[in-house]
């Protein structure tokens with residue numbers, strides 16, 4: 001770990017265990033956090049009032065939880081300019097990277113929630129999201145750490161509440177044990193159906209897929225990814 005890294009293990013939060021800040025931001029990243037972030041940030045109150053998304057757009061409403069450096073979120077926003085996106089990430093250095101993409105690609109359809117996703121899920125009105133993406137969530141591989149995983153019975157209920165009936169949850173992980181864990185909990189919840197379009201459906205990404213920093217790391221380490229699609233039951 002770099003000496004400048006700042007780790008915080010948040011024991012008071014229901015679903016975030018990790019670091020909020022890494023190495024110092026570069027000067028322009030600092031400017032983006034100071035000037036651009038406040039224009040894109042939505043608070044819990046905004047979210048609860050139904051103002052989570054960019055106004056004047058009527059396309060699908062996407063939520064990406066734990067977007068990391070924002071590679072996938074920025075690409076989806078670019079590919080689907082009429083759709084509305086809310087990205088949730090607590091790691092400031094990741095938020096700063098996404099802000100740089102928003103600026104350089106002039107994206108106008110992204111809003112940001114830079115606090116714990118469990119809080120966002122609690123504040124969002126019911127059935128207000130068309131698609132949720134959870135890509136390479138922290139795997140917490142040790143047995144005793146599994147309760148920190150974002151996919152849990154409690155969070156599955158929260159995800160189901162905000163997703164409209166027929167809406168889609170995209171989940172990707174390179175950790176086989178997490179894929180099996182997520183699949184069994186989601187099926188057991190009876191709130192979602194797993195959409196396996198073909199026997200090896202889980203081994204292919206979605207047609208509009210954009211690779212992420214963690215996917216690149218996983219491939220370099222020789223780990224394949226499971227791409228699981230769940231549909232919210234009516």
Ligand SMILES: C[S@@+](CC[C@H](N)C(=O)[O-])C[C@H]1O[C@@H](n2cnc3c(N)ncnc32)[C@H](O)[C@@H]1O
Nearest residue numbers: 015016066067068090091116117136212213214
């Ligand atoms: C392993 S990284 C993956 C990042 C990115 N999705 C990718 O594929 O490159 C997981 C990310 O989820 C974020 N995260 C974890 N728990 C979170 C929570 N409760 N709310 C918001 N973000 C969270 C972490 O800060 C981290 O950036």
